[in-house]
Amino acid sequence: MTTLDGSADIKPKDMLAALKKVEQRGVLETTRRLKQYCSSIFRYAIVSEYCENDPAAPLRGTLKAPPRPKHHKALGRAEIGDFLIQLTNYDGEPETRIAIYLALLMVPRTTELRAAEWAEFEKWEHNEEAALWRVPAARMKMNDPHLVPLSRQACAALRDLHERTGGQKHLFPSRSREGFMCNNTMLYGLYRLGFRGRTTTHGFRRTFSTEANEHGWKEDWVERQLAHDERDRVRAAYNAAQYLPQRRDMLQWWADYLDGQKAAEEEKRVAKD
Numbered sequence: 001m002t003t004l005d006g007s008a009d010i011k012p013k014d015m016l017a018a019l020k021k022v023e024q025r026g027v028l029e030t031t032r033r034l035k036q037y038c039s040s041i042f043r044y045a046i047v048s049e050y051c052e053n054d055p056a057a058p059l060r061g062t063l064k065a066p067p068r069p070k071h072h073k074a075l076g077r078a079e080i081g082d083f084l085i086q087l088t089n090y091d092g093e094p095e096t097r098i099a100i101y102l103a104l105l106m107v108p109r110t111t112e113l114r115a116a117e118w119a120e121f122e123k124w125e126h127n128e129e130a131a132l133w134r135v136p137a138a139r140m141k142m143n144d145p146h147l148v149p150l151s152r153q154a155c156a157a158l159r160d161l162h163e164r165t166g167g168q169k170h171l172f173p174s175r176s177r178e179g180f181m182c183n184n185t186m187l188y189g190l191y192r193l194g195f196r197g198r199t200t201t202h203g204f205r206r207t208f209s210t211e212a213n214e215h216g217w218k219e220d221w222v223e224r225q226l227a228h229d230e231r232d233r234v235r236a237a238y239n240a241a242q243y244l245p246q247r248r249d250m251l252q253w254w255a256d257y258l259d260g261q262k263a264a265e266e267e268k269r270v271a272k273d
Helices: 012-023 028-047 077-088 094-106 110-114 152-165 185-192 201-214 219-225 244-272
Strands: 132-135 146-149
Touching: 012 028, 028 219, 077 094, 077 244, 094 110, 094 152, 094 185, 094 201, 094 244, 110 185, 110 201, 146 244, 152 244, 185 201, 201 219, 201 244, 219 244
Parallel strands: none
Antiparallel strands: 132 146
């Protein structure tokens, strides 16, 4: 196999030493992303037969994790079941309830979901195994298109919503100037549920990331599903579909996991009565 000059001499300890120099500057998020970029380059080189190993791959857990943002509070594992029970009994607009549920199932950014259009969704009515949401680049933070595989639960929620807004352009139409759900609608819905100061829809992304990582799903799959910034422009054209089969399995696991947390909380409440 043809290798890049000197690539075989780059060992994990060399990558760690280089990244530690960045870490010492206190820019922990930059360090994390730099590790991802390096790994992406080496993976591309491996499949192109320029080298055989990714020296950044074994470094997970060896670098300091960046601090979690304080302004996006996330649901803890012990709160998930209670939250879903409260959401099922939500007494506000049903479209808001469905929006909050979809935000938890699909973990998009709020802007991506509230402006979603029915034309962006594929195969959710009759082919759940291939159901997909194509989020256009114009609505994504980094201006790259994004694909979201849909779980069976997400498809069921969409069918429920379609009975209410299926004749409209947007999933969540509104008389607002934008023509779709206002920015704070879901947040106020969370307040109505009694979760003010306890979580936000953006916090759902943190909950998903924490649970998926702790349950052994690969970090790259989680990061791609969250559409976190990868400034590797060589691979940008491939990012939308990257790890799509794996992410489909992961989001179905996530939806089933949420169901399990809700069922466990319901059983706990029955046992107390």
